[in-house]
Amino acid sequence: RPRSHTVTTTSSSFTANLSASSSTLAYDREFLRTLPGLLMVTEIVLGLLVWTLIAGTEYFLYPAFGWVMFVAVFYWVLTVFFLIIYMTMTYTRIPQVPWTTVGLCFNGSAFVLYLIAAIVDASSVTKELDSHNYNSWAASSFFAFVVTSCYAGNTYFSFISWRSRTLQ
DSSP: OOOOOOOOOOOOHHHHHHHHHHHHOOOGGGGGEEEEEEEHHHHHHHHHHHHHHHHHTGGGGGGGHHHHHHHHHHHHHHHHHHHHHTTTTTTGGGGGSSSHHHHHHHHHHHHHHHHHHHHHHHOOOOTTTOGGGHHHEEEEEHHHHHHHHHHHHHHHHHHHHHHHHEEE
16 A cells, blocks of 8 residues: 655745845946055955065075065965955945954055065075075065055055044
């Protein structure tokens, strides 16, 4: 004799919210046309150049270049992360986070630490140290100062944004 089974299917609110939220994920093309967006892309490209120029050498023999590598890679990864957040407008979906304050702290710390790293990089480059790697280290020093100026610009724009939010 055949048995009959009743199967009941339910949908959780989590999966319903997940499918609804993924379809409304926005993409902000206009962000790359703003000065902060252009500075961020420049930071990513030139920051990649800084740590690639150093990584192609025997930097691990010299602690100063290890510091520069740490700063360059750390802020490169975080800048890519923030670019994704701004491009996908994720910051609008998480209003609990004070994004203007986070941006100011991020850009301010990047400016200060990159400035220190650029100075350390420039002061460590000598032909006597290792003439084989001299050109790579000198180029990384130059680009570190350019990236530092980009972070200084974004710090300024972050401060203006933060200041306008706190005055309201």
